[in-house]
Amino acid sequence: MSLLSIRNLEVSYAGHAGTTVRAVAGADIDVEAGQIVALVGESGCGKSSLGKAAVGLVPASGGTITFAGAPLTPLRRGARPKAERKLQMVFQDPFSSLNPRRRVGELIAEGGQVATEAGDTAMSVGECLERVGLSAAFADRYPHQFSGGQRQRIAIARALAARPRCIVADEPISALDASAQAAIANLLVTLVRELDMGLLFISHDLAIVRTIADVTTVMYLGKIVESGPSASVWRDPLHPYTRSLIGAIPRPDGLGMLPADLPGDVPNPARPPAGCRFHPRCPTAIAECRTVEPLRERLRPERSVACHVAAAMEQRVRADAY
Amino acid sequence: MSAAPLVAIDTLTISLPSADGQRLFPVREVSLEIGRGDIVGLAGESGSGKTITALSLLGLLPPGGRMSGRIDFEGRDLVGLGPAEISAVRGRDIAMVFQDPMTALHPMLSIERQLTEHLRHHRGVDAKAARERAIELLELVRIPDAATALRRYPHQFSGGMRQRIAIAMALCCGPKLLIADEPTTALDVTVQAGILRLLQRLRTELGLSVLLITHDMGVMSALTDRVAVMYAGRIVEQGMRGDVLGRPRHPYTYGLLGALPHDRGEEMVLRPLEGTPPAIGALPQGCPFHPRCQFAQPVCRTAEPALRTVAPGRAIACTIDPLGEMAA
Numbered sequence: 001m002s003l004l005s006i007r008n009l010e011v012s013y014a015g016h017a018g019t020t021v022r023a024v025a026g027a028d029i030d031v032e033a034g035q036i037v038a039l040v041g042e043s044g045c046g047k048s049s050l051g052k053a054a055v056g057l058v059p060a061s062g063g064t065i066t067f068a069g070a071p072l073t074p075l076r077r078g079a080r081p082k083a084e085r086k087l088q089m090v091f092q093d094p095f096s097s098l099n100p101r102r103r104v105g106e107l108i109a110e111g112g113q114v115a116t117e118a119g120d121t122a123m124s125v126g127e128c129l130e131r132v133g134l135s136a137a138f139a140d141r142y143p144h145q146f147s148g149g150q151r152q153r154i155a156i157a158r159a160l161a162a163r164p165r166c167i168v169a170d171e172p173i174s175a176l177d178a179s180a181q182a183a184i185a186n187l188l189v190t191l192v193r194e195l196d197m198g199l200l201f202i203s204h205d206l207a208i209v210r211t212i213a214d215v216t217t218v219m220y221l222g223k224i225v226e227s228g229p230s231a232s233v234w235r236d237p238l239h240p241y242t243r244s245l246i247g248a249i250p251r252p253d254g255l256g257m258l259p260a261d262l263p264g265d266v267p268n269p270a271r272p273p274a275g276c277r278f279h280p281r282c283p284t285a286i287a288e289c290r291t292v293e294p295l296r297e298r299l300r301p302e303r304s305v306a307c308h309v310a311a312a313m314e315q316r317v318r319a320d321a322y
Numbered sequence: 323m324s325a326a327p328l329v330a331i332d333t334l335t336i337s338l339p340s341a342d343g344q345r346l347f348p349v350r351e352v353s354l355e356i357g358r359g360d361i362v363g364l365a366g367e368s369g370s371g372k373t374i375t376a377l378s379l380l381g382l383l384p385p386g387g388r389m390s391g392r393i394d395f396e397g398r399d400l401v402g403l404g405p406a407e408i409s410a411v412r413g414r415d416i417a418m419v420f421q422d423p424m425t426a427l428h429p430m431l432s433i434e435r436q437l438t439e440h441l442r443h444h445r446g447v448d449a450k451a452a453r454e455r456a457i458e459l460l461e462l463v464r465i466p467d468a469a470t471a472l473r474r475y476p477h478q479f480s481g482g483m484r485q486r487i488a489i490a491m492a493l494c495c496g497p498k499l500l501i502a503d504e505p506t507t508a509l510d511v512t513v514q515a516g517i518l519r520l521l522q523r524l525r526t527e528l529g530l531s532v533l534l535i536t537h538d539m540g541v542m543s544a545l546t547d548r549v550a551v552m553y554a555g556r557i558v559e560q561g562m563r564g565d566v567l568g569r570p571r572h573p574y575t576y577g578l579l580g581a582l583p584h585d586r587g588e589e590m591v592l593r594p595l596e597g598t599p600p601a602i603g604a605l606p607q608g609c610p611f612h613p614r615c616q617f618a619q620p621v622c623r624t625a626e627p628a629l630r631t632v633a634p635g636r637a638i639a640c641t642i643d644p645l646g647e648m649a650a
Contacts, residue, residue, distance in 0.1 A: 179595035
């Protein structure tokens with residue numbers, strides 16, 4: 001059993017006029033200790049809803065979330081069950097996730113309080129700051145005295161205070177300048193390796209994901225369409241949507257190549273297309289794609305894809321091999 | 323460049339009043355040319371002076387802002403123009419699109435109203451002709467079913483479609499120069515690719531010149547002909563896109579590109595550029611980049627290097643030029 005195990009997760013919201021919007025429509029994800037699992041997709045694909053449900057910030061309307069062997073319960077008014085405090089979250093915008101009127105030391109100590117209440121020893125404020133590459137002397141300052149990158153370090157330090165076994169980070173670097181992005185990405189890798197934590201890294205930036213994540217999981221309109229080791233997914237994407245995402249990344253090589261575009265927008269999740277949800281935008285869709293929803297299957301060791309065409313191609317390749 | 327450029331910015335310096343009565347210089351001695359049909363990129367981290375340089379072309383400086391130098395636009399110097407004169411240029415000859423299309427679009431007004439307003443104001447066109455032009459513009463930026471789209475409101479469109487509408491709005495008076503300030507930063511990569519293709523097509527079809535401001539070197543690489551990199555208010559490297567991005571010669575450009583994910587065999591590494599840009603009121607002595615520069619020598623702490631030509635069409639502001647051999 002994985003450290004964080006999500007099975008057939010569904011998250012629904014009430015839409016207009018009594019409709020239900022299934023933001024997450026059945027998703028499986030596993031995060032092991034010491035592993036970085038990335039969840040990528042366009043805005044509106046449900047990746048943030050999945051992240052919030054994973055830590056209990058929004059209730060799941062279906063499926064199960066297991067953390068360290070025990071089922072995770074959604075947050076209620078009362079105190080969070082002790083075992084679940086080892087699962088922490090880092091948000092996108094360090095300008096809104098840190099209370100501007102409190103000192104950095106207080107903010108971090110508060111993060112540690114959830115550990116001490118559970119009978120655990122919190123990581124000291126000084127150690128938290130040093131782990132994220134800041135001086136322990138910064139504890140007396142206020143968030144506004146720091147740059148965006150430094151604030152995100154503080155937000156990470158606060159999550160560390162509870163000695164988490166797993167962190168869910170929702171777009172933790174996308175509000176930062178490119179140079180700060182690289183520094184925070186490297187910091188997360190170091191922390192995961194040194195503290196043997198799991199990290200679910202939610203991002204729309206495939207290029208960064210490829211450099212830091214062990215496993216890349218691609219989501220489209222509430223469903224996971226492809227998953228596998230990052231290097232392998234990048235080198236040889238099997239799902240046409242993953243191919244489009246990778247092809248759309250402009251390369252900073254000075255060659256002046258326009259990236260390939262993917263026409264159309266993510267459809268309204270209240271009325272997902274029949275069959276494969278990607279078929280209206282898919283360059284390789286066949287008749288079957290319009291009617292039959294593809295299931296995610298393991299096509300190669302460690303690689304799984306939900307695509308009729310990719311499955312047929314793999315079968316042919318295997319048949320040719322004999 | 324053979325013909326006279328559309329815009330020639332010459333030693334532009336911008337000063338702003340600071341809280342303690344001093345004057346700050348967010349832009350210092352910037353010179354930049356934009357030819358007709360050229361796409362010129364302005365790169366740099368937040369606070370490097372990119373946006374304020376662009377806003378000066380529209381006469382939109384913050385209160386108390388002053389400019390010196392020249393901005394030659396089709397033979398006129400924009401620096402000396404009064405409010406009424408610059409207002410006739412703004413939106414008509416030079417237009418701008420922003421990062422967030424909702425800053426340009428009014429949420430309570432129909433697309434038709436927003437697209438026809440400028441035409442009627444700047445060109446004195448009647449309602450019917452303005453409507454026809456608005457449909458034409460929406461078709462130009464590939465908004466499906468343009469006639470219906472006119473009756474709709476901004477919230478009924480996706481982020482990418484809204485940015486297309488904001489571009490259509492910027493184009494309605496037939497500007498010669500479009501300033502695009504981080505036009506795709508808020509969008510998904512798939513949508514971004516569509517907007518980049520649109521800007522490229524507008525340049526080809528309309529002969530539009532574009533000043534593209536972005537910190538995304540991938541976007542820079544996809545679209546521009548020439549690139550200028552700014553740091554602490556000055557241009558530190560300038561040249562053809564392929565040279566600047568492919569063989570960066572200023573240590574800052576080199577650092578910015580190194581911070582991006584690169585294909586380097588199997589192992590992927592990110593080499594962040596350490597530190598943060600200096601505040602404009604507290605520039606370090608000597609080269610403003612020296613505290614972050616991995617190549618810095620003692621000489622870099624004493625004198626601020628001027629921008630100098632190091633190869634045809636290529637200039638850097640670096641005394642020691644440590645990457646010169648590699649780039650040549």
